[in-house]
Amino acid sequence: MKILYVSHGHPQLNCGGGEWAAWRLFEHFGPESCGFLAAAPASGALPPGCEVKELAPRQWLIKPSTSAVMHDTAVNLNRNGQLHAALAQHNFALIHLHHYLHVGLDLVFALRRWFPQAPLVLTLHDYWGPCAYEGRLLRRDGQLCDGPRPAACDQCLGGNQRTELAIRQARLQQLKGCIDHWIAPSYFLKRQYLKWGVDPRRLSVIDNLPPTFAAAAPPSASAATDEPGIDVFVVAYCGQINRWKGIDLIVEGFLLAQQHHPEMQLQIHGGWPAAGTGDALIEALRQKLKSLPAQLVQCCGTYQPGELPQRLQAVDVVVMGSRWYENAPMIINEAHRYGRPVLAPDLGGMAEKIKHDITGWLFKPGDINSLAKALIKAAKNGKCLRTNNTAKSISLNAINKQAKCHKQHKAFYDKLLSLTQYHDIRFSQLARDS
Amino acid sequence: MKQAPELLEALSRGDLPGAAAVLQPWLDRHGPEALQQWQHWLAPLVEARLQPLLVPLLQQRAVSHGDPHAEAVANALRLTLSQAAVDRVIATPGGQYLIVGWQQSWSQPWVVVLTGSGQWLACHGTAPPLRRPDVSQHLGLPTCGDAGLLVRVPVAAGDTIARLWLQGQEAAPTVLDACDCPYPLLVDTLLQACQLEHTPIERLPELLHHALAPVLLRACEPLRPTALWPSLIERRLQLGQRHPDAAVTVVVPLYGRWDVVLGQIASFQIDPAFSRGLARLLYVVDDPSIASAFGRWCSAQWAESALDITVVMVDQNRGFGMACNIGVATASSDLVLLLNSDVFALQPGWLERLLAHHASTPDALLAPLLVDDEGLIQHAGMRAEARLDNPALPACIHPGKGQQAALWPQLAAPSSVEALSGAALLFQRQRWLALGGFEPVFGTGDFEDLELSLRWRRAGLPLLLASDVRLLHLEGQSLARQGLLAQWRTAANAWWARKLCPELQVLP
Numbered sequence: 001m002k003i004l005y006v007s008h009g010h011p012q013l014n015c016g017g018g019e020w021a022a023w024r025l026f027e028h029f030g031p032e033s034c035g036f037l038a039a040a041p042a043s044g045a046l047p048p049g050c051e052v053k054e055l056a057p058r059q060w061l062i063k064p065s066t067s068a069v070m071h072d073t074a075v076n077l078n079r080n081g082q083l084h085a086a087l088a089q090h091n092f093a094l095i096h097l098h099h100y101l102h103v104g105l106d107l108v109f110a111l112r113r114w115f116p117q118a119p120l121v122l123t124l125h126d127y128w129g130p131c132a133y134e135g136r137l138l139r140r141d142g143q144l145c146d147g148p149r150p151a152a153c154d155q156c157l158g159g160n161q162r163t164e165l166a167i168r169q170a171r172l173q174q175l176k177g178c179i180d181h182w183i184a185p186s187y188f189l190k191r192q193y194l195k196w197g198v199d200p201r202r203l204s205v206i207d208n209l210p211p212t213f214a215a216a217a218p219p220s221a222s223a224a225t226d227e228p229g230i231d232v233f234v235v236a237y238c239g240q241i242n243r244w245k246g247i248d249l250i251v252e253g254f255l256l257a258q259q260h261h262p263e264m265q266l267q268i269h270g271g272w273p274a275a276g277t278g279d280a281l282i283e284a285l286r287q288k289l290k291s292l293p294a295q296l297v298q299c300c301g302t303y304q305p306g307e308l309p310q311r312l313q314a315v316d317v318v319v320m321g322s323r324w325y326e327n328a329p330m331i332i333n334e335a336h337r338y339g340r341p342v343l344a345p346d347l348g349g350m351a352e353k354i355k356h357d358i359t360g361w362l363f364k365p366g367d368i369n370s371l372a373k374a375l376i377k378a379a380k381n382g383k384c385l386r387t388n389n390t391a392k393s394i395s396l397n398a399i400n401k402q403a404k405c406h407k408q409h410k411a412f413y414d415k416l417l418s419l420t421q422y423h424d425i426r427f428s429q430l431a432r433d434s
Numbered sequence: 435m436k437q438a439p440e441l442l443e444a445l446s447r448g449d450l451p452g453a454a455a456v457l458q459p460w461l462d463r464h465g466p467e468a469l470q471q472w473q474h475w476l477a478p479l480v481e482a483r484l485q486p487l488l489v490p491l492l493q494q495r496a497v498s499h500g501d502p503h504a505e506a507v508a509n510a511l512r513l514t515l516s517q518a519a520v521d522r523v524i525a526t527p528g529g530q531y532l533i534v535g536w537q538q539s540w541s542q543p544w545v546v547v548l549t550g551s552g553q554w555l556a557c558h559g560t561a562p563p564l565r566r567p568d569v570s571q572h573l574g575l576p577t578c579g580d581a582g583l584l585v586r587v588p589v590a591a592g593d594t595i596a597r598l599w600l601q602g603q604e605a606a607p608t609v610l611d612a613c614d615c616p617y618p619l620l621v622d623t624l625l626q627a628c629q630l631e632h633t634p635i636e637r638l639p640e641l642l643h644h645a646l647a648p649v650l651l652r653a654c655e656p657l658r659p660t661a662l663w664p665s666l667i668e669r670r671l672q673l674g675q676r677h678p679d680a681a682v683t684v685v686v687p688l689y690g691r692w693d694v695v696l697g698q699i700a701s702f703q704i705d706p707a708f709s710r711g712l713a714r715l716l717y718v719v720d721d722p723s724i725a726s727a728f729g730r731w732c733s734a735q736w737a738e739s740a741l742d743i744t745v746v747m748v749d750q751n752r753g754f755g756m757a758c759n760i761g762v763a764t765a766s767s768d769l770v771l772l773l774n775s776d777v778f779a780l781q782p783g784w785l786e787r788l789l790a791h792h793a794s795t796p797d798a799l800l801a802p803l804l805v806d807d808e809g810l811i812q813h814a815g816m817r818a819e820a821r822l823d824n825p826a827l828p829a830c831i832h833p834g835k836g837q838q839a840a841l842w843p844q845l846a847a848p849s850s851v852e853a854l855s856g857a858a859l860l861f862q863r864q865r866w867l868a869l870g871g872f873e874p875v876f877g878t879g880d881f882e883d884l885e886l887s888l889r890w891r892r893a894g895l896p897l898l899l900a901s902d903v904r905l906l907h908l909e910g911q912s913l914a915r916q917g918l919l920a921q922w923r924t925a926a927n928a929w930w931a932r933k934l935c936p937e938l939q940v941l942p
Contacts, residue, residue, distance in 0.1 A: 177703075
């Protein structure tokens with residue numbers, strides 16, 4: 001199956017969930033025949049005069065877009081350009097886009113021209129369609145957003161951007177007419193894009209492909225301490241550290257809960273932005289953590305996806321605190337795979353990945369008390385969590401979902417390719433909620 | 435001294451050749467004696483404040499005859515005049531010069547010119563004074579605020595200014611040659627010469643009437659012949675598929691920012707009417723500063739487009755009206771739809787409906803209803819009213835502007851309106867050309883649509899609004915509408931509209 005995957009970044013250079021989701025499909029469906037095209041992390045990442053860099057056979061990096069509002073493409077899209085020369089010989093049968101961010105909308109339109117027989121599929125990873133401001137449906141003032149309005153969007157973008165917003169909107173309308181089928185990894189995201197105007201007959205829900213998990217389940221958390229009688233309960237945050245992830249809320253909620261359960265510990269796994277990068281919230285969090293006893297909150301540093309099983313060995317529950325409607329955070333799948341329940345805000349795509357009281361606990365978004373209560377509840381059920389049966393059950397479900405996800409993608413591709421007249425309304429036959 | 439009345443008479447008329455014809459023979463006969471008694475015979479001239487005209491004649495005699503007495507009298511006369519200076523001379527097309535300067539005490543200034551061909555020319559500045567706080571400060575005279583002056587000097591075409599006197603003071607000023615500058619830039623140059631940072635804008639109508647308007651009319655005169663318009667194109671790109679049988683050419687002038695085209699073309703590309711060949715697109719780049727970048731971008735993006743796209747680059751910035759005129763003249767279809775670059779389609783099907791409406795009234799100037807990005811009416815017809823701040827000037831009023839477009843009735847047939855916005859206009863190409871298109875004197879843009887609407891109506895042709903055809907208009911994205919210069923431009927164009935349209939002489 002010759003599929004060109006297009007991503008906003010290459011996982012060798014960007015560690016976001018969307019990049020990994022694209023990459024896993026590329027790896028799964030055959031790097032020997034498929035292609036992987038990604039935007040470089042910055043224009044300077046490519047040598048001067050180079051628009052397209054071949055990282056490996058059938059893996060290309062292109063200059064990134066210059067505007068996150070207009071989503072322009074920064075490379076020559078003529079047939080005599082470097083990019084066309086690189087791609088044209090491969091005769092891709094299907095193009096699976098994982099973003100238009102950074103690669104630009106013009107690239108999507110060009111791919112449509114260059115590969116007229118290849119269906120175009122777009123997996124949505126966040127809310128860049130309805131949200132021109134950081135794509136999170138989270139306003140500049142931190143409030144959740146219920147959808148785009150020119151004046152409100154302009155305010156989020158800092159003002160005087162109404163024209164840019166209108167241009168963007170027109171270009172995204174063109175994109176709507178160009179994409180043959182859309183994939184939403186969560187129902188919540190699907191609802192947002194239906195509201196935004198995507199044809200419901202062309203939008204399916206298929207979860208992102210999870211990583212290939214380690215074969216053996218890691219030891220349970222009860223093995224973390226050798227001291228009998230001490231009931232340590234380890235809570236872990238795993239992921240990117242930025243203002244939207246609500247790590248400050250997690251810390252505050254944890255400190256509240258810890259008053260009731262003194263043996264509770266918090267671990268933070270993930271890379272911190274460089275000091276002094278200007279985010280006051282992150283700087284305040286950094287200072288706050290410095291003031292806390294090291295055994296209470298541990299910053300464990302960045303990790304690669306393959307390291308997660310080992311990191312989770314001493315962890316009882318994984319916690320999220322995101323302030324925005326996360327789409328389909330992979331950490332939930334990963335934590336479940338290793339038998340770890342997840343605490344997360346009852347918000348967006350997170351809410352639908354967790355079965356409350358079964359595979360984790362949902363708490364009121366942004367509410368420290370609610371989070372603390374959920375942590376206390378989790379800690380009280382600690383023993384239960386550590387029984388092999390519970391962990392196995394959660395893990396088994398996750399493994400089943402992984403296998404299902406592989407099959408869903410394969411079936412989707414097969415069906416898509418079987419439809420020769422892919423511009424036809426028959427594409428609607430594909431739409432289903434997986 | 436019997437020559438004095440004749441001299442006085444000639445000078446009073448500003449007839450310098452006549453005055454010279456009286457003065458020179460008389461001085462030849464009685465020079466030394468007469469000049470020694472100058473106070474006697476010059477008294478009536480001084481009383482009539484005509485010294486500024488006599489001084490140059492005397493100075494010229496001093497040079498041509500080596501006459502020290504003439505020089506002495508000229509110097510003495512200069513002492514009777516207040517201080518004055520020329521800052522610069524602006525040379526404009528057709529031998530029109532504008533003298534920009536100041537004088538210590540205000541009176542209507544005299545400018546005397548000796549041309550390169552030896553002709554004397556005297557011009558009385560009748561324009562109102564300009565505010566010059568710099569002069570006031572320089573002279574230490576706080577009450578001398580209105581010291582600035584603007585005088586138009588028309589010399590014969592091809593002639594030049596060899597020597598120049600302002601209020602009897604000879605000047606050797608810097609000459610700014612604006613003869614070849616783009617017309618909109620000339621307008622700006624002249625407006626800026628009015629010291630617009632200080633001079634009240636209320637004086638602009640009089641400044642236009644007495645000094646600027648003749649210069650501008652002369653400058654835009656060569657732009658009027660419609661046959662000339664296609665020749666103003668410097669470069670042409672043909673992109674995408676050809677649709678030679680298109681019913682309509684969509685002409686879009688571009689100035690300043692061109693990224694709006696990304697949105698506009700995106701809205702056309704999802705419309706089958708364009709890919710099917712109902713319309714051709716013609717972008718008229720009226721801005722050399724963006725021509726190169728836009729041309730490169732078009733070549734990269736549109737070479738394989740299913741749309742028929744032509745991009746023409748105008749030789750220099752000609753202003754909105756002229757860019758439209760050039761586009762209309764270049765189009766080959768019977769119908770032309772003028773569109774601003776910030777007008778986007780909201781959904782497919784609009785063009786067919788607009789063309790169908792026009793087919794039922796082919797003589798009409800027909801416009802769609804324009805809405806803003808929040809669905810509020812931006813344009814549903816237009817009419818002129820007196821400006822609140824200056825009732826002598828017209829303002830364009832847009833009935834319904836700001837109201838919810840969804841609540842505006844969508845009539846099955848177009849309705850008659852008083853005037854139409856130039857943002858979107860459909861018409862027969864030949865009709866437009868026969869009427870002379872947009873009046874070039876409006877320069878950068880504004881009010882040319884009102885003037886054309888009224889001219890269209892005067893010709894007995896209908897002005898119609900299709901309220902069921904709705905397009906998005908972001909309005910004024912290429913025009914810098916803020917700032918003093920923009921205000922002066924608008925006021926100047928309002929003045930032109932009033933001058934050119936009898937209907938606007940009495941405003942409601």
